[in-house]
Amino acid sequence: MGAVSKEQIYEWLSSVTDPEVPALTILDLGIVRKVEVSGAGSETVATVYITPTYSGCPAMDVISLGIRMALVSRGIRKVVIEPQLSPAWTTDWMTEEGKAKLKAYGIAPPNRKAFQPLGLFEEDCVACPRCGSDETELVSQFGPTSCKALYKCLSCKEPFEHFKCH
Numbered sequence: 001m002g003a004v005s006k007e008q009i010y011e012w013l014s015s016v017t018d019p020e021v022p023a024l025t026i027l028d029l030g031i032v033r034k035v036e037v038s039g040a041g042s043e044t045v046a047t048v049y050i051t052p053t054y055s056g057c058p059a060m061d062v063i064s065l066g067i068r069m070a071l072v073s074r075g076i077r078k079v080v081i082e083p084q085l086s087p088a089w090t091t092d093w094m095t096e097e098g099k100a101k102l103k104a105y106g107i108a109p110p111n112r113k114a115f116q117p118l119g120l121f122e123e124d125c126v127a128c129p130r131c132g133s134d135e136t137e138l139v140s141q142f143g144p145t146s147c148k149a150l151y152k153c154l155s156c157k158e159p160f161e162h163f164k165c166h
Contacts, residue, residue, distance in 0.1 A: 035047070131158075
């Protein structure tokens, strides 16, 4: 194997999906903060800096394993995964393509409202990802994972998850 570029590493990482929302890659989520490559051939070292979506996110071990497998399977023998906790992850780091993938998957993507004077962000109305109606109501602040809330559409009557802003 010759020299490997950062761009090549990013391309390989684009195949690593989030175990909790498999429609999204780790690049869609924006949790890959930086990639460094040193050495060449069998001495190549790839260091991938990742930020969890939540402190203590249980998916990070599986994501780290996915990163390691994606790179090792392409000949990178030394893979270093570095957690980067600061700054904290925010849904602002998600790509627009990732938000579109969420909606197509049936999960309402995060939707920011203007900055509030108290320094808090509030959700705009959460549109149903199935029918597009703004007539929805919150059922539970927490869904199957702590990064999602449960909603119900009052128009089509379907329940759906919403990827919360933070």
